[in-house]
Amino acid sequence: MIHLNGTVKHVKILKSSERPLVFFKLDDTNCLIASHSLNFLADVAEYTKVAIVGKYNSRKQFVVRKYTVIGKPQIVIEFERSKYPNRK
Template sequence: MLSKQGEIQKIKLIASDPPLVYFQLGEEHCLIARHALTFFAEAAPGSNVVVFGHKNNRGQFIADQYRVLEKNQLWLDFSLSRYPRKKAGQP
């Protein structure tokens, strides 16, 4: 299994059924199908990530696993929400 680390340059959803996400990691062209929508929600252009996977016959890197190295987009959206947090025990 190969590993790549770097900053995402481009990211886009190629297919929705089944989900397939294309992203460019430095100069490397990558695809992710497993947990693609979660990756699309967590990562954004400029995010630093580590991906593990293999190359296909076209030379594209197919990611099997990933890890976002900084606070992801979902966490930032949640923490910057203008709605107050509920206190424990309140409905």
């Protein structure tokens, strides 16, 4: 398995199904994620720093097996920016 770190530049949903196929660019590397792709879409936006683990396929695309967001996930940032008050 190969470990990569970087910044997500572009996110695109290639196949919309029960398990979507998501394409993104990590710096200059083309990456695909299918497992945990819905969580990935909730956690990551453009210019988010991530660490990924996976391997390259025959088309030289990096297929992601695991990912980790460095810093706060996007869903937490959106929740903190919410205009609705916190429940007590």
